Amino acid sequence: MVRVKIPATSANVGPGFDCLGVALNLYNTFIIEEINTGLQIEGCDEKYRNENNLVYISIKKCFEKVGYNPKGIKIKMQCDIPESRGLGSSAACILGGVVGANEIAGGKLEKKEILDIATEIEGHPDNLAPALYGGMTVSIRDKKNTYVEKITLDKNIKFCALIPDFKLSTEKSRSVLPKDISYNDGVFNVGRTALLISALSSGNLDLIKIGCEDRFHQQYRGKLIGDYYNITEKCIELGSKGVFLSGAGPTIMNILHKDDNEFIKNITKYLQYLEKKWNAKQLNIDNVGVVIEN
Incomplete structure (x- = not known):
């Protein structure tokens, strides 16, 4: 069993379209566990308790990358980041799934590889990068790679x-x-x-x-x-x-x-x-x- 806490993020930050983002102290928490069989999902609306759940899709994507075959998966979600409000709720779900799956599979992936997998799912890294690394980041992606640099922010x-x-x-x-x-x-x-x-x-x-x-x-x-x-x-x-x-x-x-x-x-x-x-x-x-x- 692994517990993963992901911060909310605010992306674009004015003119920094699809490249700037900052992590903020509001969180989604995911408890992911390998079970004997099937799929169990708790803590979300009934319509998301199936194989179309974004956390589960991200778990499967990670397992495919590392070559791990689980018997079954249980996901428990505590989501304090409001959905569809521009605060990175989908990025949190994706990262929660990828990071949790990586830990269950033995922690084979580095952060850069986790970001690449998550970006394949999300399409752009502006929310994912600050959620993964913390603070403010500038991130870009070309056809093969994602590049990230943290920005030091003034303490005031x-x-x-x-x-x-x-x-x-x-x-x-x-x-x-x-x-x-x-x-x-x-x-x-x-x-x-x-x-x-x-x-x-x-x-x-x-x-x-x-x-x-x-x-x-x-x-x-x-x-x-x-x-x-x-x-x-x-x-x-x-x-x-x-x-x-x-x-x-x-x-x-x-x-x-x-x-x-x-x-x-x-x-x-x-x-x-x-x-x-x-x-x-x-x-x-x-x-x-x-x-x-x-």
Whole structure:
């Protein structure tokens, strides 16, 4: 039996489309055990208690890679990361399955190999890399390999996630994106991404607002989220150092100074008057990533 704890993640981080991500202290935990026969899944909706479960699919993929044939599998899930909110819930399930299967098979794979398998399943590593390694990462993938580098963040940074009570599927969120971008928009995002990474590392928090600007996805996805533009404007008004759409949305993420204790109280007051229900949750950076307990 193996117990695997995976942190939530916020990907894209403004202009860093499909490459930037940060791990946060909200977790899914998976207990995976080899049993005598069959498949048993606990802790999720009935519709996910079958061979189409993403954790189980990831377990099978890992076993295929390492050549391990289990007699049967039992999965127990405790999921605190909200589903389809742009906080890396699917990445957590994939990593939970791959990491758990690797441990059951004798721990044959290194982290880099685990990331490669998980990325084959997910399609891109921006959530997977920070969940696996912890902290903030920049990750890219070519036809054969995944490349990751951790980013050292200033200690004066914390986050506040505005999580709505409605979901937004990644498929729908991707469907509104343009097929091509202009040269000017490409230059815009490259510059903002470089500036954002530098500001987050140096602690020059006054530059983060500019660094979070984006022309690749947020202006298109924001139209799918009720009150998105009103909320983001209010966040800046209330002192957010930078605000961005978390992953594919609909969660809206804020970067704050660690001593700012007023923002969450003030934004909560504002959110209660909106049509949809939103929950403001303070989050800190998880610098550890995946935790395994045998």
